[in-house]
Amino acid sequence: MAGTTVGYLLVYLVLTMVPAAFCWLLLSLPDVYDFLRRLRRRRTPSGPSIQFLAQRLRHVHRTLLEFEPGTPALRRYAARQAYDDLLRQACRALEVPQRLDEFPEGMDKEIERLRVEEALRRAGLRIP
Template sequence: MVIGLLVVVAFTAVVGLVVGAAWDAGSLGRYARRPRRRPPQPTGRPLERVVADLHRIRAEVLAPVPGASKVRRDATLAAYDDVLADACRALGVPDHLTAVPPGTEREAERLHTEWLLEQAGVPVTSPR
């Protein structure tokens, strides 16, 4: 009786090993054929380029070209706001600047956005 029980246990173990090995071989084959995932690609411009543009445009906002028209000064300020928004998106900082209409409130929000970016590690007010 004990020998019969040992035969049944041994037979079950052998069948389990064979089935397990076949299942592992199949799953390994599926794993090897599975397409490799590529690392996520950045969606925006590199942060270094955004910061360089931020410094370049900020310098022109603070010291406009002599004789520049109001249209050019306004366009430069709009470009600066766009670059601030790009930096906010790149760092995950909330951007409320683009929702505020031109005027005193927008100027205050621009200062607030510059402060938020400084807190996030982007040197806005002090170039490199």
């Protein structure tokens, strides 16, 4: 009689716990997927190394500062675009949020560049 009661208790526990565990697992799948995706992204670096990006950022930043008066606007624009592209790559490599694509050329984009440069500095990247 005692063995039958234990058997019924086990069947009851299985019937009540398995659906709950299944629902919990089903609801957790997106979080597990995101975790595995982030883990994989960290292990397989894509793009240039952060040291190379830092060197290029310093070089292009210096170029932007050294433009003489009378430098063609197209050259200035191309240099800013190259700098923005390097900032985006560095942000991706260091997982720093950026919104450079959201702003047209102008004061708002310049403010976002300064914010991104400071965020990269706080993440350990040296930009003058």
